[in-house]
Amino acid sequence: MMYVVAGVAILLTMGMAIARMLAGPTLYDRILATNVFGTKTVLIIAVMGFLVGRPEFIDVAIVYALINFIGIVAILKFFEYGSFRSGIADTDPGAEENKETRP
Amino acid sequence: MIALLLDVLSWILLLTGSAFLLIGGVGLLRFPDFYSRLQAAGITDTLCSITILLGLTLQTDSLSVAAKLLFTLGFLLFTAPLASLSMAKAGRHSKVDPWRPENGGES
Numbered sequence: 001m002m003y004v005v006a007g008v009a010i011l012l013t014m015g016m017a018i019a020r021m022l023a024g025p026t027l028y029d030r031i032l033a034t035n036v037f038g039t040k041t042v043l044i045i046a047v048m049g050f051l052v053g054r055p056e057f058i059d060v061a062i063v064y065a066l067i068n069f070i071g072i073v074a075i076l077k078f079f080e081y082g083s084f085r086s087g088i089a090d091t092d093p094g095a096e097e098n099k100e101t102r103p
Numbered sequence: 104m105i106a107l108l109l110d111v112l113s114w115i116l117l118l119t120g121s122a123f124l125l126i127g128g129v130g131l132l133r134f135p136d137f138y139s140r141l142q143a144a145g146i147t148d149t150l151c152s153i154t155i156l157l158g159l160t161l162q163t164d165s166l167s168v169a170a171k172l173l174f175t176l177g178f179l180l181f182t183a184p185l186a187s188l189s190m191a192k193a194g195r196h197s198k199v200d201p202w203r204p205e206n207g208g209e210s
Contacts, residue, residue: 009121016128055168069182080193
């Protein structure tokens with residue numbers, strides 16, 4: 001019963017994240033909603049494993065957490081700097097000023 | 104007796120997590136700009152992970168499942184704030200405007 005309550009709450013939050021994903025005025029709102037959706041997917045995989053009596057599903061949740069984090073950081077880097085190639089420090093606009101103040 | 108105590112604790116943790124999940128979801132929908140939505144979402148990322156995964160950990164008998172749940176919790180506690188920080192930094196870098204009262208409520 002407690003798993004059903006938690007699962008319903010997680011599903012409602014995922015629905016709200018999808019609404020923000022569709023409605024978000026900027027790109028970063030959509031990325032934020034995607035991140036929330038991914039984190040809540042980890043939680044609902046864990047809860048569903050307990051609900052159906054097979055808690056070993058938590059392995060899937062661990063892998064999903066890893067993939068979600070790497071994917072979000074990659075998407076953010078792509079849309080912030082326009083490519084995957086150059087390092088973040090190379091294209092940082094504040095790097096030029098920092099170089100001059102450094103000895 | 105111990106089982107009943109664990110059940111009650113698990114109920115409390117799962118219900119707290121569910122309540123904060125719904126609050127964070129409503130905040131994600133209703134807040135006026137990107138940064139305040141980021142705050143609502145970031146709070147649910149860490150707080151709800153702590154409460155729900157700890158509530159599940161109290162319900163299991165197997166040591167390996169408990170260890171995996173705690174590992175997932177630790178991993179989420181490291182990566183969720185980092186993802187929020189990256190999103191805020193990317194938003195600042197791309198000049199997403201914060202909400203101001205004189206703009207009439209739209210970001």
